[in-house]
Amino acid sequence: MLASLVDTDLLLPGPLDTFARLGELAVTADFWSIITASMARILIGWLIGVFIGAALAALTAMSHAVSAFFSPAMSVIKATPVASFVMLAFVWIRGENLPVFCTVLMVLPLAWANIHEGLLSADRDLIEMARAFRLDRSTIFRTIRLPALLPHLFGAIRVSLGFAWKAGVAAEVISHVGRSIGGELYDAKLYLETIDTFAWTAVIILLSVLLEKLCAAAMNRAAVRFGAASGRAVNAK
Secondary structure, rough: HHHHHHHHOOOOOOOOHHHOOOOOOHHOHHHHHHHHHHHHHHHHHHHHHHHHHHHHHEEEEEEEEHHHHHHHHHHHHOOOOHHHHHHHHHHOOOOOOHHHHHHHHHHHHHHHHHHHHHHHHHHHHHHHHHOOOOOHHHHEEEEEEEEHHHOOOOOHHHHHHHHHHHHHHHEOOOHHHHHHHHHHHHHHHOOOOOOHHHHHHHHHHHHHHHHHHHHHHHHHHHHHHHHHHHHHHHHOO
16 A cells, blocks of 8 residues: 555565566576575574584583573673674674674574573472482483473574574675675665565565474474373383
8 A cells, every 4th residue: 555655666666566576586596596595504503503502501501600601691692783793793704604603693692591491490309200210311311301491492493593594684784795685685775676675575584484384393293203202211111
């Protein structure tokens, strides 16, 4: 309705024009290579951030001193805007590595906080009872610690993936990385190609929804498999 009132694509393109432009872009090889490159950078940064966050969470869950040392740093990283990270890191890191680095920094505190909380949420009374029945550590982990951890781990994965996608694209825009979704947004803004700005924004939204759906499906399958596996472990004991 607003696009009809404005009646100029330069100010506000309509949804039909936007998706028509998206269709024009989708039949080109460059479009898919740009999407692939951006997704690769962002997913690599996300995986690194989750891995480091999980490793750090394991350390902080085992030691109060280590937790007290790292907690302030995680709070600072979490509170710092993406733009600040990009501008600060731009001095030392250039090109395609900059979005990866910013994605890692955005994912790290989220993954650490959720996994750290999950590791500490296991019922200590159940653990003590399992030890009294002389269950081995692997069985205790599978049947008590892991069920308590999984909801927090799945939450960390799902939330951090969304933040990783937004942070990665924002870093590409600010650092103007070539052959990237963020770079295309920057060029569209620079040359006043508003319809391209809307089209690439639609790409970002659609890919974000797709990644979230795929992530949720994978987590549901993992939860079902783990439930069956933990049940077999308990029955075997």
